[in-house]
Amino acid sequence: DTGVSQNPRHKITKRGQNVTFRCDPISEHNRLYWYRQTLGQGPEFLTYFQNEAQLEKSRLLSDRFSAERPKGSFSTLEIQRTEQGDSAMYLCASSFGTAYNEQFFGPGTRLTVL
Amino acid sequence: SQKIEQNSEALNIQEGKTATLTCNYTNYSPAYLQWYRQDPGRGPVFLLLIRENEKEKRKERLKVTFDTTLKQSLFHITASQPADSATYLCALDGENAGNMLTFGGGTRLMVKP
Numbered sequence: 001d002t003g004v005s006q007n008p009r010h011k012i013t014k015r016g017q018n019v020t021f022r023c024d025p026i027s028e029h030n031r032l033y034w035y036r037q038t039l040g041q042g043p044e045f046l047t048y049f050q051n052e053a054q055l056e057k058s059r060l061l062s063d064r065f066s067a068e069r070p071k072g073s074f075s076t077l078e079i080q081r082t083e084q085g086d087s088a089m090y091l092c093a094s095s096f097g098t099a100y101n102e103q104f105f106g107p108g109t110r111l112t113v114l
Numbered sequence: 115s116q117k118i119e120q121n122s123e124a125l126n127i128q129e130g131k132t133a134t135l136t137c138n139y140t141n142y143s144p145a146y147l148q149w150y151r152q153d154p155g156r157g158p159v160f161l162l163l164i165r166e167n168e169k170e171k172r173k174e175r176l177k178v179t180f181d182t183t184l185k186q187s188l189f190h191i192t193a194s195q196p197a198d199s200a201t202y203l204c205a206l207d208g209e210n211a212g213n214m215l216t217f218g219g220g221t222r223l224m225v226k227p
Binding site: 004033035040041042043044045048056058091093100102103104105106107108 | 118120122145146148150155156157158159160163165203205207214215216217218219220
């Protein structure tokens with residue numbers, strides 16, 4: 001399967017703990033996006049990479065969130081000192097070429113903060 | 115700030131009928147609009163993209179219209195099938211050269227046999 005993959009698929013953690021998620025995009029895709037989705041809502045943009053450069057970050061993104069894409073391939077999203085409000089589905093998407101191309105989404109990582 | 119509205123109530127239709135979903139937006143003039151399908155527990159899947167200078171686009175049983183005067187897009191599924199049951203999301207390009215997508219809340223479609 002050459003689609004976007006995300007690990008883990010599910011994560012349950014206690015409030016205050018740190019968590020890290022991984023996204024492996026489609027190999028030739030230069031653009032990588034992170035979104036967050038809560039029940040009944042559409043995905044909400046978090047951040048965007050073009051190759052290894054993080055070019056955009058949502059104003060809504062807390063400083064507890066950090067993302068990296070060190071070699072322009074896979075990406076990680078870390079949440080420090082998790083809060084119950086962080087519980088959501090975290091989606092990764094990738095695309096190739098211009099900004100007007102379709103985005104390919106992974107299956108997501110569902111985070112539950114107790 | 116830009117706002118995207120999709121009917122949050124589920125749309126229930128009979129198999130074989132045409133489903134029409136609406137996406138309205140305010141405070142923005144997008145260069146393009148995309149429609150995605152999302153099944154429970156899975157990531158969205160791209161369906162169609164329509165640009166601001168296109169009024170209509172078709173792909174098999176799908177048709178999308180884009181009215182920049184009304185600030186509205188309509189998404190049609192003709193000859194609907196139970197397998198079309200899913201949540202459908204519209205998304206607009208962001209304020210900075212389209213590097214981000216802003217999604218509506220989605221409309222759940224239920225096609226009954």
